[in-house]
Amino acid sequence: METFLVALGLLLTGGAFPLFTHRLFNSMKAGYIFITAVGCLIGLYAVVLPLRNPEIMTVSWSWLHLFTLSFSIDSLSAFFLIPIFFICPLTALYSFHYMNKEQQSGRTAVNFFFFTLLIISMALVVTAKNIITFALVWELMSLSSFFLVMYEYQRDTTRKAGYLYFIFAQAGAMFIFAAFAVAYSHTGSFAFDQFARIPSAAKLIVFFLALVGFGSKAGVFPFHIWLPHAHPAAPSHISAVMSGVMIKMGIYGIIRLYGLLAVTDPIFGQTVLVFGMISGVLGVVYALGKHDIKKLLAYHSVENIGIILIGAGIGMLGVSSGNRAMAGFGFAGCLLHVLNHSIFKSLLFLGAGAVLQKSKSRHIDQMGGLIKNMPITGRTFLVGSISISGLPPFNGFISEFLIYYAAFQGLNQNGSTFILMMLSIISLALIGGLAAACFTKVIGIVFLGEPRSANVAGAVECGLTMTAPMVILALSCLVIGVLPEPFINLVFLGLRDMQGVGAVGPDIIAGIARNLAFAARLFLGILVLSTVLRRIFYMKKEVSRGPTWGCGFTLPTVRMQYTGTSYAMSIVEFFKPFVKVNTSYSGINEIFPTKTTYASRVDDVAEIGLNKAIIGPLLTVLGKMRWIQHGNIQLYIGYIVLTIIVLLLFI
Amino acid sequence: MESMLSFLLATLAAPLFPGIILKVKAFFAGKKGPPLLIKYYTLAKLLRKGSVYSTSTSFVFKMGPTVSFATALMALLFFPLAGVKPVFFFHGDVIVLFYIMGIGRFFTILAALDTASPFEGMGAAREAFFSTLAEATVFMVLILFYRMNGSLSFTDYFQSQNPITLMSPNGSLLLFVVVSMFMILLTENSRVPVDDPATHLELTMIHEVMILDHSGPDLALIELGAFYKLFFYAAFISHLLIPAKFAGGAAGGAVFVGTLAMIYVAIGVTESITARFKMNLVPKYILTSFALVTFAAILTTMGLV
Numbered sequence A: 001m002e003t004f005l006v007a008l009g010l011l012l013t014g015g016a017f018p019l020f021t022h023r024l025f026n027s028m029k030a031g032y033i034f035i036t037a038v039g040c041l042i043g044l045y046a047v048v049l050p051l052r053n054p055e056i057m058t059v060s061w062s063w064l065h066l067f068t069l070s071f072s073i074d075s076l077s078a079f080f081l082i083p084i085f086f087i088c089p090l091t092a093l094y095s096f097h098y099m100n101k102e103q104q105s106g107r108t109a110v111n112f113f114f115f116t117l118l119i120i121s122m123a124l125v126v127t128a129k130n131i132i133t134f135a136l137v138w139e140l141m142s143l144s145s146f147f148l149v150m151y152e153y154q155r156d157t158t159r160k161a162g163y164l165y166f167i168f169a170q171a172g173a174m175f176i177f178a179a180f181a182v183a184y185s186h187t188g189s190f191a192f193d194q195f196a197r198i199p200s201a202a203k204l205i206v207f208f209l210a211l212v213g214f215g216s217k218a219g220v221f222p223f224h225i226w227l228p229h230a231h232p233a234a235p236s237h238i239s240a241v242m243s244g245v246m247i248k249m250g251i252y253g254i255i256r257l258y259g260l261l262a263v264t265d266p267i268f269g270q271t272v273l274v275f276g277m278i279s280g281v282l283g284v285v286y287a288l289g290k291h292d293i294k295k296l297l298a299y300h301s302v303e304n305i306g307i308i309l310i311g312a313g314i315g316m317l318g319v320s321s322g323n324r325a326m327a328g329f330g331f332a333g334c335l336l337h338v339l340n341h342s343i344f345k346s347l348l349f350l351g352a353g354a355v356l357q358k359s360k361s362r363h364i365d366q367m368g369g370l371i372k373n374m375p376i377t378g379r380t381f382l383v384g385s386i387s388i389s390g391l392p393p394f395n396g397f398i399s400e401f402l403i404y405y406a407a408f409q410g411l412n413q414n415g416s417t418f419i420l421m422m423l424s425i426i427s428l429a430l431i432g433g434l435a436a437a438c439f440t441k442v443i444g445i446v447f448l449g450e451p452r453s454a455n456v457a458g459a460v461e462c463g464l465t466m467t468a469p470m471v472i473l474a475l476s477c478l479v480i481g482v483l484p485e486p487f488i489n490l491v492f493l494g495l496r497d498m499q500g501v502g503a504v505g506p507d508i509i510a511g512i513a514r515n516l517a518f519a520a521r522l523f524l525g526i527l528v529l530s531t532v533l534r535r536i537f538y539m540k541k542e543v544s545r546g547p548t549w550g551c552g553f554t555l556p557t558v559r560m561q562y563t564g565t566s567y568a569m570s571i572v573e574f575f576k577p578f579v580k581v582n583t584s585y586s587g588i589n590e591i592f593p594t595k596t597t598y599a600s601r602v603d604d605v606a607e608i609g610l611n612k613a614i615i616g617p618l619l620t621v622l623g624k625m626r627w628i629q630h631g632n633i634q635l636y637i638g639y640i641v642l643t644i645i646v647l648l649l650f651i
Numbered sequence B: 001m002e003s004m005l006s007f008l009l010a011t012l013a014a015p016l017f018p019g020i021i022l023k024v025k026a027f028f029a030g031k032k033g034p035p036l037l038i039k040y041y042t043l044a045k046l047l048r049k050g051s052v053y054s055t056s057t058s059f060v061f062k063m064g065p066t067v068s069f070a071t072a073l074m075a076l077l078f079f080p081l082a083g084v085k086p087v088f089f090f091h092g093d094v095i096v097l098f099y100i101m102g103i104g105r106f107f108t109i110l111a112a113l114d115t116a117s118p119f120e121g122m123g124a125a126r127e128a129f130f131s132t133l134a135e136a137t138v139f140m141v142l143i144l145f146y147r148m149n150g151s152l153s154f155t156d157y158f159q160s161q162n163p164i165t166l167m168s169p170n171g172s173l174l175l176f177v178v179v180s181m182f183m184i185l186l187t188e189n190s191r192v193p194v195d196d197p198a199t200h201l202e203l204t205m206i207h208e209v210m211i212l213d214h215s216g217p218d219l220a221l222i223e224l225g226a227f228y229k230l231f232f233y234a235a236f237i238s239h240l241l242i243p244a245k246f247a248g249g250a251a252g253g254a255v256f257v258g259t260l261a262m263i264y265v266a267i268g269v270t271e272s273i274t275a276r277f278k279m280n281l282v283p284k285y286i287l288t289s290f291a292l293v294t295f296a297a298i299l300t301t302m303g304l305v
Helices: A002-021 A025-052 A075-098 A102-125 A131-152 A156-187 A192-197 A200-218 A227-233 A236-246 A248-261 A266-289 A293-321 A324-359 A375-388 A395-412 A416-447 A464-482 A484-494 A506-537 A564-574 A605-628 A633-650 B002-013 B017-029 B038-048 B059-077 B093-114 B118-149 B154-159 B171-188 B216-241 B249-273 B279-301
Strands: A057-063 A067-073 A543-546 A579-585 A598-604 B051-054
Touching: A002 A025, A002 A102, A025 A067, A025 A075, A025 A102, A025 A484, A067 A075, A067 A131, A075 A102, A075 A236, A075 A248, A075 A324, A075 A464, A075 A484, A102 A131, A102 A236, A102 A248, A131 A156, A131 A227, A131 A236, A156 A192, A156 A200, A156 A227, A192 A248, A200 A248, A200 A266, A227 A236, A227 A293, A236 A248, A236 A293, A236 A324, A248 A293, A248 A324, A266 A293, A266 A416, A266 A564, A266 A579, A266 A598, A293 A324, A293 A395, A293 A416, A324 A375, A324 A395, A324 A464, A324 A484, A375 A395, A375 A416, A375 A464, A395 A416, A395 A464, A395 A484, A395 A506, A395 B093, A395 B118, A416 A564, A416 B093, A416 B118, A464 A484, A464 A506, A484 A506, A506 B059, A506 B093, A506 B216, A564 A579, A564 A598, A564 B118, A579 A605, A598 A605, B002 B059, B002 B216, B017 B038, B017 B216, B017 B249, B038 B216, B051 B059, B051 B216, B059 B093, B059 B216, B093 B118, B093 B154, B093 B216, B118 B154, B118 B171, B118 B279, B171 B216, B171 B249, B171 B279, B216 B249
Parallel strands: A543 B051
Antiparallel strands: A057 A067, A579 A598
16 A cells, blocks of 8 residues: 555656646656656556455545545455556656647646646545545546646637536536435445445435446446547547546446445346447447547447446346356456456557647548558557457457356346346447447548548658557557456456455356467467468569559549548448438539539437437526626625525524 | 368368359359359469559558458368367357457458548448348357357357257257348358349449459458358358258268258359349348347247247
8 A cells, every 4th residue: 555655646746747847848748757657657566466465455544633535455446556557657658749839838737737636536536435535536536637628728629528528527426426425324424335234225326326427427328428529629648548547437436336335136237237238339330420530439438338337237237146157257348348448449549649640630531541651550550449349369359258258148047137138249249340340440541541631641650659658558459369368367356355246266267268368379370370371372473563443444533532421321320210410412403513512410319418408498497597697796795695594594 | 180181171172162153053044154163263363373452552451361361261160060070169269250250351341441442442331331230140149049058169059968950859949040140141251132242343242342452362362261251151051950960970971061062052042033132221131130030039038949
């Protein structure tokens, strides 16, 4: 625990450092990155002990003489600390070349400071041990990330996105605090470990209130609306951390609360599972429909949170039915996907940031052929895409396999569990296929083919500090995919202190890990063999280059290439009731048509619903209340006096 | 040893069977048709040639054929043939294999998009869409098999104590599976009525248009991979059809090859007597196969079987 606190202390020092040194732009960045990296490394070292040692370490202070702030690291906290301390220093390193505007030195320094606050608050969220502590650090996390999103505050869209995020973060926090209040009213204690004593009816309320709150942080459909706005607005390395790490805090909240409440009723697992399936499928469908590369990635976060929740839901149902393999593998798949998603999603966001910086465009239909000019970014992005599509031999497949395995274990039961398991397997298959479709679109349109604009054609590879983190993350994807044994063991270690999830036989785990590793290596081996075979076939053969076969057409232009819009449209239209596709087409109505326009936009039904059902009526009601705010100071004082009198009379 | 031998035999024999389809189609058209070994001649011809690469392409284009060939080989390595155990197997290999085939498709699509050709992009979009739907059917079949047999491995499906065949006590459910797997076979291997391997208009193609720019040994690898994939699906269906008592020995091998040939004949007949669907009907066609298997899976919960 001391090591952990030392790490946080060092991080805080690192965060304060740029505030004093912002006049020396490059040394400020270098110093900040160095201190942050060292702090995170110490933090990673601090995680090792609680994972190995079953003893739970706790530290607490008294605050304002009324409350105790206490933190502890058990195996689950330790597991969630790993992505925090692994991803954050890499994104910090990335910011060295990414934040390259020296005239904004002061603003960059403030950005670094809040970034540190975000790292520290996330680390504290997963270690908080009572209600007050959790509420404090949760708010700190939301606020620091709000300031990070607002980096480019002069832009109108950024401000809007920032406020939207702020409202969602605060409304979500309200739900969480309400849940805590209900819990407190039954236990009379701030401590988390008293939650198991709550009567079961109240447990339902606590869990579902908190599910809304945590769900809106995690980006569960339909509480995900802030994600596709906030991620594109924030600088890319911030999006990487927010999407890769911060939204997982919502997942942590759900799993932690489930463990604390020690419930076995299937309704918890069923709800989580259904939310997971909806998020998963609709997330990826919307991602297909979006053409802003960062918006698209944001929707993929919704999808992956869905996959994570499917794992968690299956695990919970396993606990309910006493099926240990189902419980263990469900939660294990869920946790491993948390780790995996943090790796490949930050990789993809960093790649998107590099593309954005060089091509000066966000719309994928204006890019193309970037893999030739940006070979490292292109190759690492390719690795990230394969991983996020859940394809072997990369890491996404390992966690999805564990979830599949758990779901198949649940098929032996009859009734609702069978139906739910069936649906979750089908949704996983569908999500996998659609994700692959979406990422072939991204890679194919952005990195392959011919450049569609001059900026893109002139793009160059970005600096070393930007490519290095991407290479490290891409290698991590491959390592987890090819050597899954230690990582599968790691997630089961992480589950050790979870109540209700019984241990799964180590032989079964080892067997599955070994088989997965074997399949991945075998595939790589065969791939190498096939490549050699291909080489042999091409020995002493004539190989030449020419233009692409245009099916007889001899004057092709780059504008004729298939676009992301056309690539995805048939799939998106298939899901029409859940997706709103708006198209405007001017049509061709003359014999010699002049200018023809076509535009299409995919709208989020959740957003439309929110606007219609909540914001519209709210604005109407509040508009009618406007007379309260008249700007007359005497009357405002009158309000205060009136309130005090009313309070004195009735309380 | 026996497993390795059957694997090698399968890799060598796979190009033979598509010749059967051509013969059947020729018979229906009243023609003589190409020789049965035509696919071997084609492969030999392609392997002798060099290649022309488009200036638009990158290394991804060259990876496409290799990856799709490797994935098809993987499928054969894990699949039991004619009562002989496959070279490798483990509990859960079905999921791994269908995902490995997914990565083959991933690279085929990327290679198509790499050429910057609008036609190839069109084919890629269709392939991505239809194969996603087909995947749902395949996983439904896996669900049904798990209910019937409690396993997640091809070897256990077809060679355990309680093998999955039409002749088993609850085999009637497999009628649904046979029909929908045949539909999936046609979809995934770009046959009529979903796709037409013999069509001449790029606009109407799915798979064929994606490989327009591949030539020489690259094209040979793609073709060979496609033969293996078709062989894999056909073998899958033959296992369902063959009664368990014909599992081993020379007789079992003969029955297996015979059934396999019959399936290729069925493909030929289907191609001869049906027209291909309009593109917008294909999703419905695939969903029909999904509905059939779902029906069978639901029936297992009723206690009827």
